Amino acid sequence: MADKSLQGKKIAILATDGFEQVELEKPRKALNDAGATTHVIAPDKTQKPGEIKGWDMTDWGSAVKVDKTVGQVAASDYDALLLPGGVMNPDKLRTDKQAVSFVKEFFDGGKPVAAICHGPWTLVEADLVEGRTMTSWPSIKTDLRNAGANWVDEQVVVDGQLVTSRKPDDIPAFNAKIIEVLAGNQSQRLKQAS
Secondary structure: OOOOOOOOOEEEEEOOOOEEHHHHHHHHHHHHHOOOEEEEEEOOOOOEOOEEEEEEOOEEEEEEEOOEEHHHOOHHHOOEEEEOOOOHHHHHHOOOHHHHHHHHHHHHOOOOEEEEOOOHHHHHHOOOOOOOEEOOOHHHHHHHHHOOOEEOOOOEEEEOOEEEEOOHHHHHHHHHHHHHHHHHHHHHHHHHHO
8 A cells, every 4th residue: 555644735836947857756756655645836837828848957947837926825724844945946936026925934833844955045035044064066065054054965854843964866865854754743743633
Protein backbone atom coordinates (compact mmCIF):
# COMPACT_ATOMS: atom_id res chain seq x y z
CA MET A 1 0.00 0.00 0.00
CA ALA A 2 1.27 3.48 -0.85
CA ASP A 3 2.32 5.91 1.89
CA LYS A 4 -0.64 8.18 2.60
CA SER A 5 0.88 9.87 5.65
CA LEU A 6 -0.12 13.31 4.35
CA GLN A 7 -3.80 12.53 3.81
CA GLY A 8 -5.80 15.69 4.48
CA LYS A 9 -2.81 18.05 4.19
CA LYS A 10 -2.95 21.00 1.79
CA ILE A 11 0.31 22.32 0.37
CA ALA A 12 0.78 25.64 -1.42
CA ILE A 13 3.41 25.74 -4.17
CA LEU A 14 4.34 29.37 -4.79
CA ALA A 15 5.83 29.90 -8.25
CA THR A 16 5.80 32.06 -11.35
CA ASP A 17 7.24 31.94 -14.87
CA GLY A 18 10.76 30.54 -14.94
CA PHE A 19 10.40 27.98 -12.14
CA GLU A 20 12.73 25.00 -12.56
CA GLN A 21 10.43 22.33 -14.02
CA VAL A 22 11.65 19.33 -11.99
CA GLU A 23 11.78 21.32 -8.76
CA LEU A 24 8.05 21.92 -8.94
CA GLU A 25 6.83 18.74 -10.62
CA LYS A 26 8.79 16.07 -8.72
CA PRO A 27 8.10 17.39 -5.19
CA ARG A 28 4.47 17.97 -6.16
CA LYS A 29 4.14 14.37 -7.35
CA ALA A 30 5.76 13.06 -4.15
CA LEU A 31 3.40 15.14 -2.00
CA ASN A 32 0.34 14.07 -3.99
CA ASP A 33 1.45 10.42 -3.86
CA ALA A 34 1.71 10.73 -0.06
CA GLY A 35 -1.93 11.85 0.06
CA ALA A 36 -1.56 15.63 0.17
CA THR A 37 -3.51 18.09 -1.96
CA THR A 38 -1.25 20.59 -3.74
CA HIS A 39 -2.15 23.93 -5.28
CA VAL A 40 0.08 25.98 -7.55
CA ILE A 41 -0.20 29.59 -6.39
CA ALA A 42 1.10 32.39 -8.62
CA PRO A 43 1.26 36.16 -8.24
CA ASP A 44 -1.83 38.00 -9.36
CA LYS A 45 0.14 39.37 -12.34
CA THR A 46 1.23 36.24 -14.20
CA GLN A 47 2.33 36.63 -17.81
CA LYS A 48 -0.42 34.37 -19.10
CA PRO A 49 -3.48 34.12 -16.82
CA GLY A 50 -4.21 30.59 -15.68
CA GLU A 51 -0.73 29.14 -16.22
CA ILE A 52 2.96 29.65 -15.61
CA LYS A 53 5.82 28.42 -17.77
CA GLY A 54 8.66 26.31 -16.45
CA TRP A 55 12.36 26.33 -17.23
CA ASP A 56 13.76 22.92 -18.10
CA MET A 57 17.50 23.10 -17.28
CA THR A 58 18.64 25.02 -20.40
CA ASP A 59 15.47 26.20 -22.17
CA TRP A 60 11.79 26.91 -21.62
CA GLY A 61 9.82 23.91 -20.43
CA SER A 62 6.13 23.17 -20.09
CA ALA A 63 3.33 25.29 -18.75
CA VAL A 64 1.69 24.38 -15.46
CA LYS A 65 -1.89 25.26 -14.53
CA VAL A 66 -2.25 27.85 -11.79
CA ASP A 67 -4.85 26.78 -9.23
CA LYS A 68 -5.13 30.12 -7.44
CA THR A 69 -3.40 33.48 -7.22
CA VAL A 70 -1.78 34.95 -4.13
CA GLY A 71 -4.65 37.42 -3.77
CA GLN A 72 -7.14 34.55 -3.55
CA VAL A 73 -5.49 32.66 -0.69
CA ALA A 74 -3.98 32.97 2.77
CA ALA A 75 -1.38 30.85 4.54
CA SER A 76 -4.15 29.77 6.91
CA ASP A 77 -5.68 27.84 3.97
CA TYR A 78 -2.61 25.54 3.86
CA ASP A 79 -0.48 23.28 6.04
CA ALA A 80 2.86 24.02 4.35
CA LEU A 81 4.60 25.95 1.56
CA LEU A 82 6.91 24.73 -1.22
CA LEU A 83 9.23 27.19 -3.01
CA PRO A 84 10.74 25.69 -6.18
CA GLY A 85 13.88 27.25 -7.61
CA GLY A 86 15.03 28.29 -11.02
CA VAL A 87 16.77 31.63 -11.35
CA MET A 88 13.91 33.68 -12.83
CA ASN A 89 11.12 32.37 -10.58
CA PRO A 90 12.40 33.47 -7.13
CA ASP A 91 13.90 36.62 -8.60
CA LYS A 92 10.41 37.65 -9.76
CA LEU A 93 8.71 36.46 -6.55
CA ARG A 94 11.00 38.47 -4.28
CA THR A 95 9.95 41.69 -6.02
CA ASP A 96 6.24 40.95 -5.48
CA LYS A 97 5.20 42.37 -2.08
CA GLN A 98 2.09 40.21 -1.94
CA ALA A 99 4.09 37.01 -2.58
CA VAL A 100 6.68 37.96 0.06
CA SER A 101 3.89 38.64 2.60
CA PHE A 102 2.34 35.25 1.76
CA VAL A 103 5.67 33.54 2.56
CA LYS A 104 5.96 35.46 5.86
CA GLU A 105 2.49 34.27 6.87
CA PHE A 106 3.68 30.65 6.82
CA PHE A 107 6.59 31.44 9.15
CA ASP A 108 4.40 33.53 11.44
CA GLY A 109 2.00 30.58 11.65
CA GLY A 110 4.79 28.10 12.46
CA LYS A 111 4.05 26.11 9.29
CA PRO A 112 6.68 24.11 7.38
CA VAL A 113 8.35 25.82 4.43
CA ALA A 114 10.48 23.89 1.91
CA ALA A 115 12.77 25.71 -0.56
CA ILE A 116 15.16 24.30 -3.13
CA CYS A 117 17.91 25.73 -5.35
CA HIS A 118 17.35 29.50 -5.77
CA GLY A 119 14.02 29.31 -3.84
CA PRO A 120 15.59 30.73 -0.65
CA TRP A 121 16.01 34.11 -2.37
CA THR A 122 12.36 34.78 -1.54
CA LEU A 123 13.09 33.89 2.11
CA VAL A 124 15.92 36.44 2.14
CA GLU A 125 13.55 39.13 0.86
CA ALA A 126 11.07 38.22 3.59
CA ASP A 127 13.79 38.59 6.28
CA LEU A 128 13.36 34.97 7.37
CA VAL A 129 16.86 33.47 7.20
CA GLU A 130 18.78 35.19 9.99
CA GLY A 131 20.17 32.64 12.45
CA ARG A 132 18.98 29.65 10.39
CA THR A 133 21.14 26.83 9.10
CA MET A 134 20.24 26.15 5.49
CA THR A 135 21.48 25.26 2.03
CA SER A 136 20.77 26.41 -1.53
CA TRP A 137 22.23 26.57 -5.01
CA PRO A 138 25.89 27.54 -4.40
CA SER A 139 25.68 30.88 -6.26
CA ILE A 140 23.33 32.36 -3.65
CA LYS A 141 25.24 31.23 -0.54
CA THR A 142 26.74 34.72 -0.14
CA ASP A 143 23.25 36.27 -0.30
CA LEU A 144 22.10 33.89 2.44
CA ARG A 145 25.20 34.52 4.59
CA ASN A 146 24.82 38.29 4.17
CA ALA A 147 21.22 37.92 5.37
CA GLY A 148 22.46 36.13 8.51
CA ALA A 149 22.03 32.46 7.60
CA ASN A 150 24.54 29.71 8.35
CA TRP A 151 24.95 28.24 4.84
CA VAL A 152 26.08 24.60 4.57
CA ASP A 153 26.79 22.45 1.52
CA GLU A 154 24.50 19.50 2.26
CA GLN A 155 21.87 17.61 0.27
CA VAL A 156 19.00 18.58 2.57
CA VAL A 157 18.92 20.66 5.75
CA VAL A 158 16.14 20.99 8.33
CA ASP A 159 16.12 23.93 10.73
CA GLY A 160 12.89 24.01 12.68
CA GLN A 161 10.05 24.48 10.19
CA LEU A 162 12.45 25.15 7.28
CA VAL A 163 13.61 22.44 4.83
CA THR A 164 16.17 23.42 2.15
CA SER A 165 18.06 21.62 -0.62
CA ARG A 166 20.67 22.63 -3.21
CA LYS A 167 19.71 21.34 -6.66
CA PRO A 168 17.66 18.94 -8.79
CA ASP A 169 19.98 16.01 -7.87
CA ASP A 170 18.86 16.47 -4.24
CA ILE A 171 15.14 16.12 -5.02
CA PRO A 172 14.75 12.52 -3.72
CA ALA A 173 16.23 13.48 -0.32
CA PHE A 174 14.32 16.80 -0.35
CA ASN A 175 11.01 15.03 -1.04
CA ALA A 176 11.59 12.43 1.68
CA LYS A 177 12.45 15.12 4.25
CA ILE A 178 9.44 17.30 3.36
CA ILE A 179 7.11 14.31 3.83
CA GLU A 180 8.83 13.37 7.09
CA VAL A 181 8.54 16.92 8.46
CA LEU A 182 4.89 17.23 7.41
CA ALA A 183 3.97 13.80 8.80
CA GLY A 184 5.74 14.72 12.06
CA ASN A 185 3.87 18.00 12.16
CA GLN A 186 0.61 16.04 11.84
CA SER A 187 1.66 13.66 14.66
CA GLN A 188 2.38 16.61 16.95
CA ARG A 189 -1.04 18.09 16.23
CA LEU A 190 -2.72 14.75 17.00
CA LYS A 191 -0.86 14.50 20.33
CA GLN A 192 -1.90 18.05 21.25
CA ALA A 193 -5.54 17.28 20.45
CA SER A 194 -5.67 14.21 22.76
